[in-house]
Amino acid sequence: MKKKHVIPMAVLSSALLMGTVAPTQTHAISENASPNAHAQIQQKSVHKDHDNRPIFVQEKQKEQYTKANENSAKAHLNKNKDRFKMADPERSLGNATVTKDELGMTHVKLQQEKNGVPVEGHQVVVHYDKENKVQAVNGQFNEAVEQEDLSTNASLSETSGLEIARESVDAPEQLVELPTSTLVIYPFQDENYLAYKVNVNFLGEDPGNWFVYVDANTGKVIDKYNALMHADGYQSSKGSGTGVLGDHRNLHITHSNEKGVEANGTDFYLYDQSHENLDGIYTYDAQNSWDYSALPGKLFTSPNASFHDDYEKPAVDAHYNSEKVYEYYLEEHDRNSIDGEGMAIKSTVHYGVDYNNAFWNGRQMTYGDGDGEFFIPLSAGLDVAAHEMAHGVTTYSAGLKYRFQSGALNEAFSDIFGALVDEEDWEIGEDIMGGDAVASGRTSLRSLSDPSKYPVGAKYAPYGDGNGMYPSHMDEYYDLPLNLDNGGVHINSSIINHAAYITGEQIGKDKLGQIYYRALTVYLQPESDFSHARQSVIQSAVDLYGENSEEAQATEDGFNQVGITE
Numbered sequence: 001m002k003k004k005h006v007i008p009m010a011v012l013s014s015a016l017l018m019g020t021v022a023p024t025q026t027h028a029i030s031e032n033a034s035p036n037a038h039a040q041i042q043q044k045s046v047h048k049d050h051d052n053r054p055i056f057v058q059e060k061q062k063e064q065y066t067k068a069n070e071n072s073a074k075a076h077l078n079k080n081k082d083r084f085k086m087a088d089p090e091r092s093l094g095n096a097t098v099t100k101d102e103l104g105m106t107h108v109k110l111q112q113e114k115n116g117v118p119v120e121g122h123q124v125v126v127h128y129d130k131e132n133k134v135q136a137v138n139g140q141f142n143e144a145v146e147q148e149d150l151s152t153n154a155s156l157s158e159t160s161g162l163e164i165a166r167e168s169v170d171a172p173e174q175l176v177e178l179p180t181s182t183l184v185i186y187p188f189q190d191e192n193y194l195a196y197k198v199n200v201n202f203l204g205e206d207p208g209n210w211f212v213y214v215d216a217n218t219g220k221v222i223d224k225y226n227a228l229m230h231a232d233g234y235q236s237s238k239g240s241g242t243g244v245l246g247d248h249r250n251l252h253i254t255h256s257n258e259k260g261v262e263a264n265g266t267d268f269y270l271y272d273q274s275h276e277n278l279d280g281i282y283t284y285d286a287q288n289s290w291d292y293s294a295l296p297g298k299l300f301t302s303p304n305a306s307f308h309d310d311y312e313k314p315a316v317d318a319h320y321n322s323e324k325v326y327e328y329y330l331e332e333h334d335r336n337s338i339d340g341e342g343m344a345i346k347s348t349v350h351y352g353v354d355y356n357n358a359f360w361n362g363r364q365m366t367y368g369d370g371d372g373e374f375f376i377p378l379s380a381g382l383d384v385a386a387h388e389m390a391h392g393v394t395t396y397s398a399g400l401k402y403r404f405q406s407g408a409l410n411e412a413f414s415d416i417f418g419a420l421v422d423e424e425d426w427e428i429g430e431d432i433m434g435g436d437a438v439a440s441g442r443t444s445l446r447s448l449s450d451p452s453k454y455p456v457g458a459k460y461a462p463y464g465d466g467n468g469m470y471p472s473h474m475d476e477y478y479d480l481p482l483n484l485d486n487g488g489v490h491i492n493s494s495i496i497n498h499a500a501y502i503t504g505e506q507i508g509k510d511k512l513g514q515i516y517y518r519a520l521t522v523y524l525q526p527e528s529d530f531s532h533a534r535q536s537v538i539q540s541a542v543d544l545y546g547e548n549s550e551e552a553q554a555t556e557d558g559f560n561q562v563g564i565t566e
C-alpha cells in the first residue's frame with residue numbers, strides 16, 4: 001500500500017523576493033549540520049558512519065548493458081552494492097521512470113522505498129550513454145532506512161494526520177482545496193519516521209502553502225515549512241497593447257465568439273490559443289483583491305482588441321512575457337511549457353493593493369502592482385516572468401526542496417533563467433524598480449555579475465560575514481535558520497548566480513543555458529546541495545561538450561571562483 005489518498009502533485013511555490021513568513025518551528029539543523037548535532041541524537045544502528053548526502057559517481061568502468069531500463073539499472077546497482085552502500089537494491093528501489101534525452105542518453109530514476117512506502121527525497125538515477133554504457137550514478141540513498149527494522153503500518157489514521165497538520169499551521173476553516181496527504185518515510189535529524197506528508201494550501205493576505213510532516217504513529221508534528229513566501233520588506237519602498245513602460249506589443253488574444261472561453265457578448269480576452277500542442281496562455285485580473293482563494297481571477301477582458309489603458313498595461317506585459325518565456329524553452333530546450341507537456345500558462349495581474357512581489361504558487365504566476373515607490377507593476381519585467389516560470393520548470397524536473405541549500409539552488413536557477421531569457425544584462429528586476437528605489441541606488445533587485453553591490457536587509461545581516469551584502473563567495477555564506485528566508489534561499493542563491501555569471505562570460509549565454517538546463521532536468525535532486533550542484537553542472541557540460549572542453553573548464557572555473565571546489 002503506497003498512498004492512501006491521492007490528490008494532485010505536491011505544490012511548490014515561491015516568491016520573487018524574501019519576506020516574513022509566519023514563524024515556523026525553528027531548528028538549528030542546516031545542510032551543514034555540525035558534527036555535534038549528530039552526536040546528540042540517540043544512536044541508531046548504522047547511522048554513525050553514514051552521512052546520507054546525495055552521491056554522484058562517475059563510472060570509470062562504463063559497463064555496458066543490452067537495455068537501459070529498470071532491470072539493468074537494478075542489476076548494475078546490485079553488482080556494485082557495496083560501493084553504493086546498498087544491501088538489496090532490488091527490494092529497496094522501485095517506481096522507475098525512464099527518460100531519454102536529445103543526446104541519446106537514457107536516465108533511469110528509481111525511488112527508494114520501504115515496503116513500497118516512498119522515502120521522502122531519496123532516489124537513485126543511473127545514467128547510460130547511447131550504447132547503454134553506464135556513465136554515472138547519482139541521487140540519494142538512505143542506508144539506515146534500508147537496514148532498520150522500521151514498521152510501515154501507520155497506527156494513526158490519515159484523517160487524524162490531516163487534522164493535526166491543519167491545526168499546526170492555524171489553517172482557516174476555508175481552504176483553497178482539500179489538503180493532500182501521502183504516507184512517506186521521512187528521514188529527519190538523524191531519525192527515520194513513518195509520516196504523513198500533508199500539504200495545506202490557504203488564502204488571505206498571509207497565504208500559506210505548508211508542508212507538514214506528522215508522525216504516523218504518535219501524531220507528533222516532526223517538521224513543517226511554508227513554501228509560499230511573500231514580501232513585506234519594502235514598505236517604503238493580435239490584438240495590440242501598450243506595456244507598463246510604453247512598449248507597443250502585438251498580442252495573441254481571443255474573441256468571445258471562439259470556443260473555449262467564457263462567452264460574454266463581444267469581449268476580447270487575453271487568451272492565446274495560437275500555439276500548437278500548448279493548452280493556452282491565459283492572463284487574469286485579480287481586480288486588486290487579496291483573496292488567494294479566488295485565483296486565478298477573472299480572465300482579462302476588453303471590449304475591443306486593443307489594450308492601451310493604464311489598467312490594462314500590466315496585463316499586456318504579463319501576457320506578452322509569458323509567450324516570450326514559452327518560446328525560449330521551446331526553441332532553446334525543446335521543452336513544451338512548464339511541465340514539458342504543454343500545460344496551460346496562467347498569470348494573474350493586479351493581485352492585492354500595492355503588492356511589492358510576484359510568486360509562482362505551484363500552478364500559476366501572480367503579480368502585484370508594486371507600491372510605485374520600490375516597484376512598478378512587476379509583470380513589466382521579462383526576467384521576473386522568466387524567474388517565476390523557471391520555478392514551475394523546477395517543480396516539474398529537479399523538484400528542489402524550498403529550504404536551505406536546495407532552496408537556494410531553486411532560487412538561483414530561477415534567477416539564472418531570468419537572466420538568460422532577458423538576455424541583455426546580468427541583472428534581475430531592472431525594469432520594475434520604482435522611482436524611490438532608483439533614487440537610492442537600487443537599480444535592480446539582484447545582480448548576478450556583482451551580487452555584493454546590494455545589502456540583504458538588517459534582519460539577515462547578523463548571519464553573514466558582517467558585511468551585510470549579498471554573498472558572492474562561500475566565504476560570505478549566510479548561515480540562516482529556517483524561519484529567516486527559509487534558510488537563506490534568496491540570499492545564498494547569489495553565490496550560485498555568480499558562478500553561472502563567471503561561466504557565462506566565458507562561453508556565452510546560449511551554452512550556459514544548455515548546461516544549466518541539463519543539470520536542472522537531468523541531474524539535480526530534491527535535496528541537492530551546492531556541492532552536488534557543482535558536480536551536476538560540470539557533468540552536464542561534459543555530456544554536452546566533452547571532457548576538458550573549453551565549456552567544461554569554464555563551468556568548473558565558475559564554481560571554483562565562488563569557493564565551491566568539490
Ligand SMILES: [Zn+2]
Pocket residue numbers: 014015016017387391411414
Ligand atoms: Zn523566486
